[in-house]
Amino acid sequence: MPRTVFCRKYRKELEGLPQPPLPGAKGELIFETVSRRAWEEWQALQTMLINERNLRLIDPEARQYLSEQMEKFLSNEPIDRIEGYRPPEN
Numbered sequence: 001m002p003r004t005v006f007c008r009k010y011r012k013e014l015e016g017l018p019q020p021p022l023p024g025a026k027g028e029l030i031f032e033t034v035s036r037r038a039w040e041e042w043q044a045l046q047t048m049l050i051n052e053r054n055l056r057l058i059d060p061e062a063r064q065y066l067s068e069q070m071e072k073f074l075s076n077e078p079i080d081r082i083e084g085y086r087p088p089e090n
Helices: 024-033 036-052 060-074
Strands: 004-007 012-015
Touching: 004 024, 012 036, 036 060
Parallel strands: none
Antiparallel strands: 004 012
């Protein structure tokens, strides 16, 4: 049976990640407070931001920007959206 966490994004118990997604304290915090579902959604959004904004991950400012957007997304705060993007309808 997969482990569950109280997801800070969805504010309910959901399946957790199998391992910390990042090294260090930040990765451990995400591991303990973010669901697999929320993390997978963030990864898709992150990919879109990288591609649409032509971010270079070697650039420290780009990494900082993505880190800020990740925190906002996982905390249910407004995040930057890609102009013209419409999320799929459920």
